[in-house]
Amino acid sequence: MTPAPYYQRDRRWHPPALTPDYKTSVARSPRLPMLSLEGTLSEITGPTFGHSDIDPIDADLIRNHARTGDPVGERIIVHGRVLDENARPVPGTLVEIWQANVGGRYRHKKDSYLAPIDPNFSGCGRVLTDDQGRYAFRTIKPGAYPGRNWVNNWRPAHIHLSVFGRAFSQGLITQMYFEGDPLIAPLDLNATLPLDRLAYRFDIVLRGRRSTFFENRPEGN
Amino acid sequence: MPQALPYLRETPSQTAGPYVHIGLAPGAAGFDIYREELGHRIIALDTPGERIRIEGCVFDGTGAPVRDVLIELWQADGQGIHPHPEDPRHADCAPGFRGWARIVPDFDTGLFVIDTIRPGSVPGPNGRPQAPHLSLWLVARGINTGLQTRMYFDNLDNAADPLLALIEQPDRRDTLIARCEGAIYRFDIHLQGNRETVFIDV
Numbered sequence: 001m002t003p004a005p006y007y008q009r010d011r012r013w014h015p016p017a018l019t020p021d022y023k024t025s026v027a028r029s030p031r032l033p034m035l036s037l038e039g040t041l042s043e044i045t046g047p048t049f050g051h052s053d054i055d056p057i058d059a060d061l062i063r064n065h066a067r068t069g070d071p072v073g074e075r076i077i078v079h080g081r082v083l084d085e086n087a088r089p090v091p092g093t094l095v096e097i098w099q100a101n102v103g104g105r106y107r108h109k110k111d112s113y114l115a116p117i118d119p120n121f122s123g124c125g126r127v128l129t130d131d132q133g134r135y136a137f138r139t140i141k142p143g144a145y146p147g148r149n150w151v152n153n154w155r156p157a158h159i160h161l162s163v164f165g166r167a168f169s170q171g172l173i174t175q176m177y178f179e180g181d182p183l184i185a186p187l188d189l190n191a192t193l194p195l196d197r198l199a200y201r202f203d204i205v206l207r208g209r210r211s212t213f214f215e216n217r218p219e220g221n
Numbered sequence: 222m223p224q225a226l227p228y229l230r231e232t233p234s235q236t237a238g239p240y241v242h243i244g245l246a247p248g249a250a251g252f253d254i255y256r257e258e259l260g261h262r263i264i265a266l267d268t269p270g271e272r273i274r275i276e277g278c279v280f281d282g283t284g285a286p287v288r289d290v291l292i293e294l295w296q297a298d299g300q301g302i303h304p305h306p307e308d309p310r311h312a313d314c315a316p317g318f319r320g321w322a323r324i325v326p327d328f329d330t331g332l333f334v335i336d337t338i339r340p341g342s343v344p345g346p347n348g349r350p351q352a353p354h355l356s357l358w359l360v361a362r363g364i365n366t367g368l369q370t371r372m373y374f375d376n377l378d379n380a381a382d383p384l385l386a387l388i389e390q391p392d393r394r395d396t397l398i399a400r401c402e403g404a405i406y407r408f409d410i411h412l413q414g415n416r417e418t419v420f421i422d423v
């Protein structure tokens with residue numbers, strides 16, 4: 001029996017490939033339409049990860065690159081749930097993040113922005129969601145960052161996220177923004193630690209999958 | 222007026238940006254942090270199967286190499302089995318076979334190298350066999366939503382493959398077929414232009 005396929009992506013909801021105001025997209029966007037097809041076993045399967053692959057400290061960006069002390073900046077928690085379009089939790093999936101430091105500087109050999117590297121901050125982390133699809137990171141709120149697009153162009157503070165889901169075609173890379181900036185992860189005062197750190201909540205929705213009606217399948221209804 | 226149904230909407234994609242390596246391949250970004258970076262081991266040393274090497278480059282619409290691309294690969298083992306619980310044969314998958322990798326090209330030349338085994342045939346729609354293929358997913362600065370494609374092999378029989386048969390223009394099928402050049406397969410990906418690679422919405 002073939003496992004149930006995933007719902008098609010709403011390509012009018014995701015950003016289009018060609019968005020000329022984001023200049024790099026002009027030469028890096030296909031001009032011909034994509035070939036649409038229903039997922040086969042090649043796409044319904046995907047890599048799986050377990051607790052032997054990663055360490056608990058990987059989710060703590062305040063400690064995972066600490067050399068001489070804590071990194072400088074606003075201490076925050078970023079947490080949320082990974083759900084699918086049917087609002088079912090996605091447990092045991094890998095969430096990876098990367099970001100600039102408090103001054104907007106990335107720890108990357110190709111970043112030459114004049115704001116300094118923080119010797120105690122890497123800007124990368126990873127975690128597996130729990131049985132309810134929950135994840136949490138401890139980190140520093142990133143600073144805004146100038147990018148070469150227009151002459152005076154600044155990225156809002158943001159954290160990049162990659163989420164796998166269960167299938168190769170369910171994977172997603174996106175960016176999280178902060179309340180007050182567009183696209184908004186709201187401040188979650190209930191999850192803050194008083195006198196320590198603020199918290200922001202960012203739930204992620206991956207593609208849902210079809211029910212296989214009239215077949216007694218654990219994934220179906 | 223139709224009733225609203227209680228589906229959630231998929232979180233919209235955003236570009237991975239130029240510094241994707243920090244999160245997904247920190248060694249390439251220039252630092253070492255994890256006990257083990259994920260995505261380096263497609264196969265174990267003793268995984269059975271025919272060893273193959275693939276080399277290629279991703280090009281933009283001007284013909285320039287995309288040197289900051291990150292490619293993810295997913296493939297079946299030599300018998301066409303995926304190490305995933307929904308593959309009905311997964312218990313027989315080759316030991317130590319992960320089937321997944323992250324590929325970072327050379328930052329100066331844009332050349333990428335994949336060392337793996339040749340995948341076996343995977344069942345397709347209605348049990349029809351698919352020709353052996355690798356699934357590839359590309360993210361980079363300037364790519365707003367990751368682009369998915371496949372790589373097939375020019376010295377295998379691809380005539381009955383259900384996906385290739387769906388490509389209306391015969392010349393475009395060739396964009397998915399790697400050329401065997403002695404000891405390696407060459408597979409270039411063109412994001413845009415005359416030889417634009419077929420990307421799939423799957």
